[in-house]
Amino acid sequence: MKADLLPLSGISDALASGQVSPEALLEASLERIRALDARLHAFLRLTEVEARTAAKASAQRRKSKKPLGALDGVPVALKDIFCMEGVETTCGSKILRGYVPPYDATVVRKLKQAGAVIVGKLNMDEFAMGSSTENSAFGPTMNPWDLARTPGGSSGGSAAAVAARMVAGTLGTDTGGSIRQPAAMVGCAGMKPTYGRVSRFGVIAFASSLDQVGPFAQDVRGVAYLLTAIAGHDPNDQTSSTRPVPDYAAALDKGVRGLRIGVPAEYFGEGLAPEVEKAVRAGVEKLRAQGCEIREISLPNSPHAIATYYIVATAEASSNLARYDGVRYGHRAKANQLLEMYEKTRAEGFGAEVKRRIMLGTYALSAGYYDAYYLRAQKVRALIRRDFDQAFAAVDAVLSPTSPTTAFQLGEKMDDPLAMYLNDVYTVPANLAGLPGISIPAGFDSKDLPIGLQLIGKPFEEETLLRIARSAEPSQHRAPPIVEGR
Amino acid sequence: MPVSDFEPVIGLEVHAQLLTRSKIFCGCPTRFGAPPNTQVCMVCLGLPGALPALNEAAVEMAIKAGKAFGCRIAERSIWARKN
Numbered sequence: 001m002k003a004d005l006l007p008l009s010g011i012s013d014a015l016a017s018g019q020v021s022p023e024a025l026l027e028a029s030l031e032r033i034r035a036l037d038a039r040l041h042a043f044l045r046l047t048e049v050e051a052r053t054a055a056k057a058s059a060q061r062r063k064s065k066k067p068l069g070a071l072d073g074v075p076v077a078l079k080d081i082f083c084m085e086g087v088e089t090t091c092g093s094k095i096l097r098g099y100v101p102p103y104d105a106t107v108v109r110k111l112k113q114a115g116a117v118i119v120g121k122l123n124m125d126e127f128a129m130g131s132s133t134e135n136s137a138f139g140p141t142m143n144p145w146d147l148a149r150t151p152g153g154s155s156g157g158s159a160a161a162v163a164a165r166m167v168a169g170t171l172g173t174d175t176g177g178s179i180r181q182p183a184a185m186v187g188c189a190g191m192k193p194t195y196g197r198v199s200r201f202g203v204i205a206f207a208s209s210l211d212q213v214g215p216f217a218q219d220v221r222g223v224a225y226l227l228t229a230i231a232g233h234d235p236n237d238q239t240s241s242t243r244p245v246p247d248y249a250a251a252l253d254k255g256v257r258g259l260r261i262g263v264p265a266e267y268f269g270e271g272l273a274p275e276v277e278k279a280v281r282a283g284v285e286k287l288r289a290q291g292c293e294i295r296e297i298s299l300p301n302s303p304h305a306i307a308t309y310y311i312v313a314t315a316e317a318s319s320n321l322a323r324y325d326g327v328r329y330g331h332r333a334k335a336n337q338l339l340e341m342y343e344k345t346r347a348e349g350f351g352a353e354v355k356r357r358i359m360l361g362t363y364a365l366s367a368g369y370y371d372a373y374y375l376r377a378q379k380v381r382a383l384i385r386r387d388f389d390q391a392f393a394a395v396d397a398v399l400s401p402t403s404p405t406t407a408f409q410l411g412e413k414m415d416d417p418l419a420m421y422l423n424d425v426y427t428v429p430a431n432l433a434g435l436p437g438i439s440i441p442a443g444f445d446s447k448d449l450p451i452g453l454q455l456i457g458k459p460f461e462e463e464t465l466l467r468i469a470r471s472a473e474p475s476q477h478r479a480p481p482i483v484e485g486r
Numbered sequence: 487m488p489v490s491d492f493e494p495v496i497g498l499e500v501h502a503q504l505l506t507r508s509k510i511f512c513g514c515p516t517r518f519g520a521p522p523n524t525q526v527c528m529v530c531l532g533l534p535g536a537l538p539a540l541n542e543a544a545v546e547m548a549i550k551a552g553k554a555f556g557c558r559i560a561e562r563s564i565w566a567r568k569n
Contacts, residue, residue, distance in 0.1 A: 101528075102533075201537050202535040203535055205535065328531060
């Protein structure tokens with residue numbers, strides 16, 4: 001198989017063995033983007049000049065025969081939520097159109113240090129608010145498996161770029177499922193680490209107690225390589241953990257014999273598409289056959305997770321988005337007075353879903369409603385976390401579908417925000433509880449649309465989670481027909 | 487009602503500017519008289535993606551002040567943003 005079609009770990013091996021050069025890989029990546037992105041719209045902009053410089057530097061390092069890291073020379077791309085010095089960063093919003101950050105996000109700096117070749121910035125739902133990438137101010141991204149369907153969101157571009165073999169790996173962010181759900185929709189692997197495992201410095205904030213940066217790759221090993229590179233304490237982010245970062249790929253093939261997997265009853269009820277359930281249950285059997293003990297568990301406060309999330313996340317968003325006022329950066333409306341400038345700037349710059357969430361959040365925090373909404377939601381959040389703590393006394397990981405359905409049609413859920421929000425019903429609990437979660441491909445439905453299986457782990461035990469994911473992932477990674485020109 | 491029926495209660499809210507070398511949430515200096523926009527960074531400008539990092543010296547001063555007034559020092563404090 002041509003190197004550029006291999007999953008990330010295969011590309012890494014091909015670079016190490018000299019089978020392919022970083023420059024050749026970059027050319028293949030740019031060629032595929034040229035061939036497909038007019039139809040997919042995964043990218044908002046390319047960083048071709050920077051990428052060529054990085055690929056050349058990687059080739060030079062390779063010549064020196066020094067042992068290089070697993071990401072050295074590997075083409076990657078970034079959700080447009082990551083500040084990259086000198087490169088326009090919009091967060092999918094008109095309010096930041098033309099904004100050029102003067103600094104790199106910590107994770108961007110780390111990827112550069114690891115020798116990764118950053119090819120461009122990827123499309124996303126505006127301010128990471130959405131589950132379909134249809135809320136991007138710059139047009140949606142299409143699902144590589146069916147151009148009439150969404151790739152999920154908010155990291156839709158990050159997921160599509162990997163599935164369409166445009167780059168080997170990408171970074172996204174996950175606040176309520178925005179890495180895991182798109183990974184499921186396009187049939188690749190996507191992980192949200194434990195809250196605090198990866199620095200949020202330089203990542204445009206949506207909900208500060210929920211946001212986490214995470215990797216996408218076709219394969220679990222590729223996800224492990226990316227996580228190892230980006231994880232770690234950052235003095236610029238005082239919510240980042242000082243725990244040491246292990247080599248997340250080292251123990252991947254140790255097997256899962258004796259590990260206990262919890263299957264929560266509440267995640268297999270109404271609203272779950274039958275074909276998705278069938279594929280996920282087949283995944284359970286695959287793990288059982290490899291020696292896992294499967295246990296039925298209960299996470300009784302699960303039904304409250306969506307309501308809790310849409311109060312906590314919107315409240316935090318109303319605070320984080322208060323900075324977009326037209327004064328220091330971004331869009332500034334023409335106005336004769338200050339208040340008018342603030343109001344018009346935000347009215348013009350923000351899309352409908354962003355406005356909706358700012359209003360919800362402001363309301364939930366307002367005098368007279370704070371106790372009934374925000375305070376109560378934080379209490380329910382603690383109950384949701386406690387459900388998991390109790391479950392983890394008896395199991396090593398929780399298994400569930402990632403999303404109730406496979407990819408839906410563009411426009412299908414845009415008239416009903418609540419229907420859109422329900423896409424996140426299985427993913428938001430891990431964000432509320434701060435736990436690591438990963439989605440891996442688990443087959444296809446009768447329309448040949450990918451199905452995702454989710455695993456949720458104990459805090460800071462990404463190694464175990466990745467090991468289980470490795471055992472559950474498919475042995476073959478079929479590419480969408482569009483990649484082969486069909 | 488005679489004035490003597492009322493008990494005056496007077497509270498003093500005292501703000502003290504802390505003599506730290508840098509700002510409370512970033513490493514920028516606070517030298518008086520410096521030219522405009524020379525003691526700023528992405529954090530105190532509130533650029534997208536910036537995060538506050540609490541100044542340890544400020545916390546030490548707060549603890550000292552608390553002890554000087556005979557107060558109990560809380561082992562754990564949390565931030566709540568004023569909206």
